[in-house]
Amino acid sequence: MPELPEVTTVSQILQEEVQGLKISQAEIFYPKLIRDSTPEEFIKRVKNQRINKVYNQAKYIIFELDTEMMISHLRMEGRWAYEKEANFSYNKIIMEAQFKFHHQETVLRYYDLRRFGTLQLVTKKNFFENNPLDKKIGPAANNPHLTGAWLQEKWNKKHRAVKSLLLDQSIISGIGNIYANEILFAANIHPKTPGNTLTRQQLDLLLTESRRILNEAILHKGTTVRTFSPTVDSHGNYQKFLQVHNRQGKKCPRCYGTIIKIQLGGRGTYFCPNCQPS
DNA sequence: CCTTAGACCTGGAGGC
DNA sequence: TGCCTCCAGGTCTAAG
Numbered sequence: 021m022p023e024l025p026e027v028t029t030v031s032q033i034l035q036e037e038v039q040g041l042k043i044s045q046a047e048i049f050y051p052k053l054i055r056d057s058t059p060e061e062f063i064k065r066v067k068n069q070r071i072n073k074v075y076n077q078a079k080y081i082i083f084e085l086d087t088e089m090m091i092s093h094l095r096m097e098g099r100w101a102y103e104k105e106a107n108f109s110y111n112k113i114i115m116e117a118q119f120k121f122h123h124q125e126t127v128l129r130y131y132d133l134r135r136f137g138t139l140q141l142v143t144k145k146n147f148f149e150n151n152p153l154d155k156k157i158g159p160a161a162n163n164p165h166l167t168g169a170w171l172q173e174k175w176n177k178k179h180r181a182v183k184s185l186l187l188d189q190s191i192i193s194g195i196g197n198i199y200a201n202e203i204l205f206a207a208n209i210h211p212k213t214p215g216n217t218l219t220r221q222q223l224d225l226l227l228t229e230s231r232r233i234l235n236e237a238i239l240h241k242g243t244t245v246r247t248f249s250p251t252v253d254s255h256g257n258y259q260k261f262l263q264v265h266n267r268q269g270k271k272c273p274r275c276y277g278t279i280i281k282i283q284l285g286g287r288g289t290y291f292c293p294n295c296q297p298s
Numbered sequence: 299c300c301t302t303a304g305a306c307c308t309g310g311a312g313g314c
Numbered sequence: 315t316g317c318c319t320c321c322a323g324g325t326c327t328a329a330g
Binding site: 093097199 | 321322323324
């Protein structure tokens with residue numbers, strides 16, 4: 021799925037739905053879902069723990085339990101659904117995990133068509149003393165404290181195309197393919213521009229536009245593309261505001277030139293050659 | 299160290 | 315209809 025706005029939306033919905041519920045039983049139907057422990061150990065560690073809070077760090081969903089942090093990454097197609105046990109929101113076959121709760125008829129399920137998603141436990145003590153996510157990913161792209169000066173220091177030895185740098189979660193986290201395309205259009209920057217050649221002004225603009233676009237997308241509950249929705253019966257609406265993504269051959273909303281699509285680092289890349297010159 | 303291809307998975311869309 | 319190829323909102327690794 022899902023980039024930062026969609027993951028934020030999903031975790032906000034989950035927070036409302038499952039906060040306070042106490043897990044009576046967990047079941048894992050696809051063992052490779054679980055990272056860093058066996059499914060058996062995972063099941064044992066979450067049993068009888070209460071979900072105290074659900075929130076996200078960039079593209080990771082974090083369930084704060086009593087003594088464990090349960091960390092979910094949806095990758096491309098992962099979905100959580102809080103639903104009646106008899107109702108399956110998605111194909112039963114692609115259900116990978118199920119959580120039952122004390123005194124509840126509703127269950128929490130994880131579905132993943134492409135089976136890329138991951139679920140792992142980190143003890144709370146470990147998480148708060150030495151958050152493993154902080155070692156893996158940089159600050160979130162909508163963090164208001166990021167500055168162009170900081171980004172210049174991070175990118176000044178990077179020859180790579182700016183689009184691939186925006187997608188590199190170890191530097192800035194939360195931006196994926198759709199929003200990378202939208203942010204570069206908003207900042208009038210050609211996706212292939214080498215990171216180390218961007219001016220301080222362009223870097224400042226990139227960060228302002230990242231913040232603006234991600235935060236607006238959160239307000240619209242994310243972008244619904246293909247099959248993803250925050251829940252089965254709710255949809256994100258940000259797709260109405262997309263300027264270039266998936267719009268090759270259509271008119272640029274700014275200059276009325278034609279949007280083109282190229283491959284960059286294996287990802288579909290959409291831009292307006294007129295507004296974003298090389 | 300930096301950077302890029304390939305791998306991991308499945309199903310839908312479009313061409314012939 | 316059937317078969318083939320390509321594509322999809324992500325990340326990890328192996329190898330240059």
